[in-house]
Structure formats: C-alpha cells, structure tokens
Amino acid sequence: MADGQAAGQTILVVGGGISGLTTAVEAAEVGYNVLLVEKSPHFGGRVAQHTKYFPKLCSPTCGLEINYQRIKNNPRIRLMTLAEVEEITGSAGAYTARIRQNPRFVNQKCTACGDCAKACQTEVDNPYNFGMNKIKAIRHDHFMAYPSHYYMDADFAASAEAKKLVEVCPVGAIEPDMKATVTEEKVSSVVWATGWKPYDAEKVLPYGFGRIANVTTNMRFERMADKFGPTGGKLVRPSDGQEAKNIAFIQCAGSRDHNYLPFCSRICCLASMKQATYVREKNPDAKVTIYYIDLRAMDRYEGFQKMVEADSGVQWIKSKPARIDEDPKTGNPVVVGENTLTGVRYEEPYDLVVLATGMEPNSATSAKVPMADARYDEYGFVVSGGGLFSSGCSSQPNDVSGSVQSSTASALRAIQTAVNAKG
Amino acid sequence: MTYDLTFAKEVYENSEEGHWIKMCMQCGVCAGSCPMGFLGAWTHSPRQLFQMVRAGLRDEVLSSTDMWMCTSCYNCIVRCPRNLPITHIIHGLARYASVQGKADPKQSTHHFAKDIFWENIVATGRVGEAALTMKLYFKDGIGEGIKQGLEMKDSALGMLKAKRLKPLPFRGKIKGYPGFKAMLKKAFELENQKEGKA
Numbered sequence: 001m002a003d004g005q006a007a008g009q010t011i012l013v014v015g016g017g018i019s020g021l022t023t024a025v026e027a028a029e030v031g032y033n034v035l036l037v038e039k040s041p042h043f044g045g046r047v048a049q050h051t052k053y054f055p056k057l058c059s060p061t062c063g064l065e066i067n068y069q070r071i072k073n074n075p076r077i078r079l080m081t082l083a084e085v086e087e088i089t090g091s092a093g094a095y096t097a098r099i100r101q102n103p104r105f106v107n108q109k110c111t112a113c114g115d116c117a118k119a120c121q122t123e124v125d126n127p128y129n130f131g132m133n134k135i136k137a138i139r140h141d142h143f144m145a146y147p148s149h150y151y152m153d154a155d156f157a158a159s160a161e162a163k164k165l166v167e168v169c170p171v172g173a174i175e176p177d178m179k180a181t182v183t184e185e186k187v188s189s190v191v192w193a194t195g196w197k198p199y200d201a202e203k204v205l206p207y208g209f210g211r212i213a214n215v216t217t218n219m220r221f222e223r224m225a226d227k228f229g230p231t232g233g234k235l236v237r238p239s240d241g242q243e244a245k246n247i248a249f250i251q252c253a254g255s256r257d258h259n260y261l262p263f264c265s266r267i268c269c270l271a272s273m274k275q276a277t278y279v280r281e282k283n284p285d286a287k288v289t290i291y292y293i294d295l296r297a298m299d300r301y302e303g304f305q306k307m308v309e310a311d312s313g314v315q316w317i318k319s320k321p322a323r324i325d326e327d328p329k330t331g332n333p334v335v336v337g338e339n340t341l342t343g344v345r346y347e348e349p350y351d352l353v354v355l356a357t358g359m360e361p362n363s364a365t366s367a368k369v370p371m372a373d374a375r376y377d378e379y380g381f382v383v384s385g386g387g388l389f390s391s392g393c394s395s396q397p398n399d400v401s402g403s404v405q406s407s408t409a410s411a412l413r414a415i416q417t418a419v420n421a422k423g
Numbered sequence: 424m425t426y427d428l429t430f431a432k433e434v435y436e437n438s439e440e441g442h443w444i445k446m447c448m449q450c451g452v453c454a455g456s457c458p459m460g461f462l463g464a465w466t467h468s469p470r471q472l473f474q475m476v477r478a479g480l481r482d483e484v485l486s487s488t489d490m491w492m493c494t495s496c497y498n499c500i501v502r503c504p505r506n507l508p509i510t511h512i513i514h515g516l517a518r519y520a521s522v523q524g525k526a527d528p529k530q531s532t533h534h535f536a537k538d539i540f541w542e543n544i545v546a547t548g549r550v551g552e553a554a555l556t557m558k559l560y561f562k563d564g565i566g567e568g569i570k571q572g573l574e575m576k577d578s579a580l581g582m583l584k585a586k587r588l589k590p591l592p593f594r595g596k597i598k599g600y601p602g603f604k605a606m607l608k609k610a611f612e613l614e615n616q617k618e619g620k621a
Contacts, residue, residue, distance in 0.1 A: 206456075206502060252450075257504035293450045322455025322502060337455030338468055345460050345468075 009418035010035055011411075012097055012185065014085050015193035015367070017045020018400055019392025019407040021067040023191045026411035028076040032418060035185055036071075037083045037099060039367070042145035043068070045195050049128065049219065051226040053400055054274040055304040061144045063400070068146050081147065086182070088190060088371040092387030093421025097185045103178035105157040110149040110173035112140055117150065119168040122161055124153070126230070129223045132238075133230035138165060138174075142228060149173075189417035191410045192382045193391040194367035196359035199254040199261055206323035207253055207355055213239035214333050215324055215353045218249075218271055225278040235282060237352050239331040244286075244352035247279050248335055250321055251292040255358035263379050265358035265397040269296045272356045273308040280313050289315045289350070291335065298399075317346075324353060359397045363390070384410075387417045426479040434476050434484075437618070439515030443507045447473040453499035453509050465489040469499060469509050472516065485525035490517040491532040522618060535559060545607065548597030552588050 011027050013020045016038030024036040042048070047060045071077050082102040090096050106116075117136040125131035128141040135141075137156040140148065150173075156162055162176040198219045201209035209215045214237045216224075227233035235244050249272040254260040269292065276288040295316075297305040308314055321337035325347075332349040339346060363369065364380020375383040382390035391410040392403035434441040447470065454460055454468030467475065467489045475484050490513045499509040517533070520526040526533045539558045544550055556579070561568030572579075582588035597603060 252504075258506045259502075259504065293448065318451075319455070320450035320452045320504065322452050338451040338460070338470065340449055340451040340454075340470065343454075343468065343471055345455065 009033065009188040009421060010186065011189050011191060011414045011418060012037065012085070012088075012095070012187040013191045013193060015039075015045070015195055015392075015394070016043035016079075016081070017193065017195045017392065017403075018047045018063065018067075019195065019394070019403045019410075020045075020191070020193035021064075021071070022404050022407035023193060023391055023411045023414070024077050025067055025070040025074065026408050027415060028074045029070070030415065032076065032415055034077045035080070035187065036077055037080045037085055039082070039084050039194075041081050041104060041149075041151040042141055042147070043079075043081070044144055044146065047400060048142060048144050049223060051222050051229070051278065052274060054270045055301055057274065057277065060400075064144055064146075079147070082151070086370055088369070092417050093188050095187045095190060095387060097187055097190070099183050099185060101181045101183065103154070103157070103175075103180055104149065104151045105154075105162070105174065105176055105178050106138070106150045106152065107173050107175055107178070108149065109171045110169075111171060112148045112150060113170065114140070114150075115170060116165045116168050116174060119165060120161070122156060122159070124156070129230040130217075130220050132220060132223060138162070188421040189387040189389065189414040190369075190371070191389050191391050191407075191414050192363065192369055192394045193407065193410075194362040194394050196361055196393040196397075197366075199357045199360045201254060201355050201357050203260060204254045204355065204357075207250065207321075207353075208324045208326065208333070209355055212324060212326040212333050213237070214244075214326075214331055214351065215355065217253075218268065218275065218354055218356045221275055221354045222271075225275065225282075233282075235279060235286075235352070237331070242351070243283070245283060246287045246289075246351045248289045248291060248333075248348070248350040248353045249275065249356055250335070250353060251290065251295075251356045252320060253355035253357050256293065261358045261360060261379070263358075263397065264296060266296065266298050267397065267399045268356040268358055270298070270301050270304060270399070272354070273297070273305060275354065276308055276311075276314050280311055284313070287313055287315070289317060289348070291317050291319050291321050291337070293320050294318070319346075359393055361394060363394050384413070387414075387421075389413050424480065424483070427481040428479045430479040430481040430484070431477050433481075434516070434519070438512075438519040440508050440511045441476075441515055441519070443512055444473045444476050446505050446507055448505055449474060450504060452502045452504065456498040456502050458496055458498065459492045459494060464492040469513060472513070476516075482525070484516065485520040485523055486527065487520075488527065488530050490514070490520070491526070491530050493517070531562075534562065547595065548600050548603045549594070551594060553590060
C-alpha cells in the first residue's frame with residue numbers, strides 16, 4: 001500500500017472503454033486518485049457495442065457492470081464524460097493536463113426517465129448502431145450506458161425544439177444553454193486508452209462496401225445480432241430486409257495489406273468465427289462461408305476454432321477474394337477469387353457478405369496524445385515512455401482479455417511513476 | 424516432375440524483379456484479379472507460378488505459356504497486399520524463359536515479341552504498323568493471313584480514316600539511326616555480360 005503522500009498523486013486515464021475502466025479501478029483500488037476522461041457521453045467504449053464476447057460467448061454487459069460497480073463504490077475515481085484532453089505539459093511525475101469539458105446540455109439531475117425523448121420529434125442517425133437506425137436527438141445510447149444521463153448534440157441544443165423540451169423534463173435537468181468549460185489538472189502519470197475504430201471499409205474499393213447494399217462490416221453485423229440492435233437481433237439483408245441465410249465472411253478486409261492497414265488486428269478471425277455461431281444458432285439451416293488467407297486463432301483460442309470447425313454448416317475457403325460484384329437482379333453480392341488450395345476460380349453469390357475489417361488505433365487519427373514528446377509506432381499505436389503509458393488497443397491490436405491484462409499492467413506502471421514522483 | 428532446389432535462387436538472382444517472389448503469401452488476389460484467368464487463358468495463376476518457382480519446378484515454369492498471356496492490365500499490382508510488382512515479375516519470367524531457350528518459339532506472344540515486333544522496330548528505329556500487322560496476320564500461312572486481314576478490315580479502314588494507321592509499310596529510318604544501333608549494341612553487350620555470355 002502506498003504511503004499517504006504518494007497516494008495523493010493523481011493518475012490521468014484517457015478513454016473510458018474496457019481498458020481505461022480497468023486501469024482506473026485497478027489504480028484506485030490500491031489507493032491512488034484517478035481522473036478518468038471519456039470523450040463520448042458514456043463509458044463502455046467498443047465493448048458496449050458487442051453482442052457477445054469470445055471465447056465464452058457471454059454478454060459484455062457483465063464485465064462492464066462489474067467495473068461500473070467498482071467505480072461507483074470508489075471515491076478516488078473522478079469521472080468526466082464529453083471531455084477531451086487538449087494539452088499535456090510538464091514531465092513524468094508532474095504533468096499539467098488541460099481538459100475541455102464539452103456541454104451535455106443535460107445536468108446531473110437527470111433520472112433517465114425518458115420523458116424528453118418521448119416528446120422530442122427530431123431523429124438522428126444512431127451512431128451506436130453505425131447509423132443503421134434512427135434515434136431521438138435527445139437520447140441515452142443504450143441500457144448499459146453509464147452514467148445514466150441523457151444528452152444531446154450541440155446542433156440540436158441550439159434549436160427551438162430543444163428549448164421547448166426544458167418544460168417537458170420533470171426534474172429541470174435540460175439546459176440547452178450549457179457552455180463548455182476548460183480546467184487544468186495536475187497529474188503524475190498519464191494512461192492513454194483511447195482504443196480503436198473499425199477501419200473504414202469504403203476504402204477497400206474492390207469489396208464494394210457503401211456501393212453494394214448487401215455488403216456489411218463485422219461491427220455492423222455485431223449490432224445486427226444484438227436483440228437491442230437496429231434489427232432486434234434478426235440477421236437481414238440491408239437491401240430488402242429478407243433474412244440472410246447464406247452469409248460469407250471475408251477476413252483481412254483492409255488488414256495485412258500495404259494498401260490499407262498493413263498489420264494483423266489479431267481479433268477478426270475469432271470475431272468471424274464467433275459471428276458464424278450467431279448465424280448458425282439463429283437459423284440451423286443457414287450456411288456460413290469464411291474466406292481467409294490463413295486463420296489466426298491467437299493464443300489459447302484454437303479450441304474455439306475447433307469448435308466452429310466441427311459445425312458442418314460452416315465452410316472455409318483459403319483465399320483472399322479479389323473483388324465483390326453485385327447481381328443486379330437479386331442484389332446478391334458475388335464474391336470473386338481463386339481458391340488457393342484447389343487453384344479453382346470461383347464466382348459465388350451470397351445473401352450477405354460481412355467484411356472482417358480491422359482495428360485502426362484512434363491514436364493514429366482522432367485521439368493523438370497532445371504531448372510534445374509522445375511517440376508512436378509505424379502504425380500509430382502509442383509507445384509508452386516517460387510518464388505516458390499506452391493501454392489496450394492504444395498499444396497494439398488486442399482482444400478484450402488482452403486489453404484488460406495490458407491495462408492492469410499500465411495501472412502498475414502509472415503507480416510506479418506516481419511513487420517515484422513523490423521521491 | 425523433377426524438383427530443382429536451386430531454381431528459386433536462380434530466379435531471385437537472374438529474373439527481373441524475381442527476388443520479390445519470396446514475399447508472396449499465397450493469398451490468391453492476383454489470380455482472382457487477372458482478366459485472363461476467367462477466359463481460361465492460363466493453366467497456372469501468378470500465385471501458382473510463384474509457388475512453382477519456390478518449389479523448384481524449373482522445366483514446368485520455364486516452358487509454361489502462362490506468363491506469355493499477361494496483358495499488362497496491372498490489376499494484380501494494384502491489389503497485391505504485399506506490394507509485389509506482379510506484372511513485372513511475370514514479364515521477367517517470360518523473358519528469362521526465352522533467354523534460357525525454354526520458351527516455345529511458336530507461342531504467339533513470344534513469337535510476336537521476339538521476332539515480329541523486334542525485327543520490325545530494329546529495322547527502322549520505329550514501329551511500322553502496316554508491316555507489323557501484315558507479319559502478324561500471315562505468321563500462320565497465307566490462307567490464315569487473308570482470313571484475319573478480312574476479319575479486321577473495317578477496323579483497319581477506321582484507323583486509316585482516323586489517321587491512327589500509317590498506310591505505307593516503309594517510311595525509312597529514324598533520324599540518327601546509327602546512334603540507335605550503337606545503343607542497341609551496347610545494350611546487348613551489357614545484357615550478355617550480365618547473363619555470363621560475354
């Protein structure tokens with residue numbers, strides 16, 4: 001246990017997904033103060049968008065709920081949502097972070113009763129479901145969204161309708177005039193856990209995502225499989241809403257390719273195998289085909305692969321498809337390529353094609369570390385150094401359990417910096 | 424089928440861009456992207472040829488007609504995830520096979536490149552389209568040549584009208600023709616040196 005003075009040090013954790021949450025609770029539970037900063041309105045990150053975890057096929061809400069409980073019970077963790085770290089100056093042990101608190105337009109009196117959303121007429125694309133359905137402009141993303149307060153975007157908050165909603169709220173929580181504030185915080189170490197985003201599948205031109213209606217991505221498919229998702233858990237074709245009974249998964253769509261992401265994201269093979277189980281569970285007559293360069297069931301996951309391989313409804317084709325065409329009559333995507341085990345070229349139609357897109361680190365684009373001497377590897381992942389530690393998918397492509405391990409390690413290293421800073 | 428285990432190294436060192444072959448990860452994108460594949464023009468896809476090189480199938484690779492079917496559309500280069508200059512590798516293999524005397528002299532692309540086109544351009548320093556076309560049509564005999572010529576006559580007339588085809592087979596040599604010949608001589612010298620034939 002740290003002594004009193006070292007425990008007075010604060011660790012800044014940036015990003016409130018499974019990685020940031022883990023570092024925050026681990027550091028706080030050994031007695032350090034933690035400031036956990038999340039850019040979006042809720043904690044939970046990518047994990048909250050998943051239907052099931054592999055390999056246990058359990059619900060992600062379970063792991064999130066435990067961490068939320070640990071946060072709620074720990075007075076050492078200070079939470080900020082809708083907040084962005086604009087600049088970090090100083091050196092290991094003595095950083096100053098300038099943090100911008102963007103307005104939520106709903107204050108903490110909100111009880112999430114939902115009266116405002118019922119009254120609200122304006123609908124927007126639901127970012128939680130990648131825009132596959134609409135949601136009210138004043139909203140609460142999903143039932144696991146924490147903190148459990150509604151929010152609205154700045155555009156809508158400026159509208160006349162938002163002003164009218166003030167009267168609807170029974171507890172006076174809606175404040176369309178809320179302004180951004182900027183604060184400075186003294187912290188001893190920084191853990192960067194800003195996670196990843198799905199690689200933009202539209203960039204993979206030969207696969208036609210965005211052009212061919214029935215070509216989707218693995219993260220969209222994950223939302224589709226969720227009973228709280230845009231289709232209520234039905235696996236359907238976006239073109240006509242018909243059930244998709246013959247589904248192909250294409251691995252390395254935009255990964256391991258010098259034209260796109262050059263690295264392997266480590267999780268997509270398992271993710272597609274997991275999604276194959278969704279298809280087969282929901283409809284035992286449905287067929288799945290997985291196109292792959294080579295299967296990478298990392299670490300201890302080979303057993304999961306064996307389990308999926310035992311299902312005769314899942315076909316495996318060793319091939320990176322060359323392109324996808326669209327059959328204009330049926331709207332079927334037609335996958336074209338060469339089976340590299342037989343040398344036979346194929347043109348196979350499917351009801352739906354799912355592109356297994358990889359992980360692009362947010363630290364490469366929208367969440368760069370605002371610190372003068374921050375370092376990145378060639379792919380944009382953050383390299384730890386000084387009092388800055390990268391965690392989870394900010395450090396390398398990781399699955400959930402790998403992220404949790406990496407984040408626990410980051411907590412320890414952040415604590416060491418705090419202890420040394422105290423001198 | 425004999426396996427020559429020195430063949431891969433031979434190709435890496437002597438065939439143009441051949442060293443890239445070791446980088447191939449056998450994903451099959453080139454094969455699926457090649458427009459000739461779906462026409463049934465080749466037996467082995469670029470990916471298969473590369474694997475055959477690595478396996479040491481010297482005779483099968485060098486006497487293959489597959490690499491002579493390349494149309495240089497560059498689809499494979501654009502899509503190759505590992506940045507292999509596949510079109511150039513294929514051309515390199517074709518040339519290497521020719522230099523090694525393994526390529527079928529009657530294979531039409533080989534015959535056209537090595538004899539018809541080369542002779543045509545060396546003679547004057549420029550391409551004489553009419554003579555080139557005639558030689559190509561008549562390469563399989565007079566009957567075949569007349570047949571092909573008639574088939575293509577509308578295209579030829581169209582090209583004449585659009586001034587895309589010079590009607591006279593002999594337009595004389597380019598300016599500075601002796602210099603052109605000297606350059607070729609030097610190039611042959613260098614090439615023979617490189618291939619150990621000096």
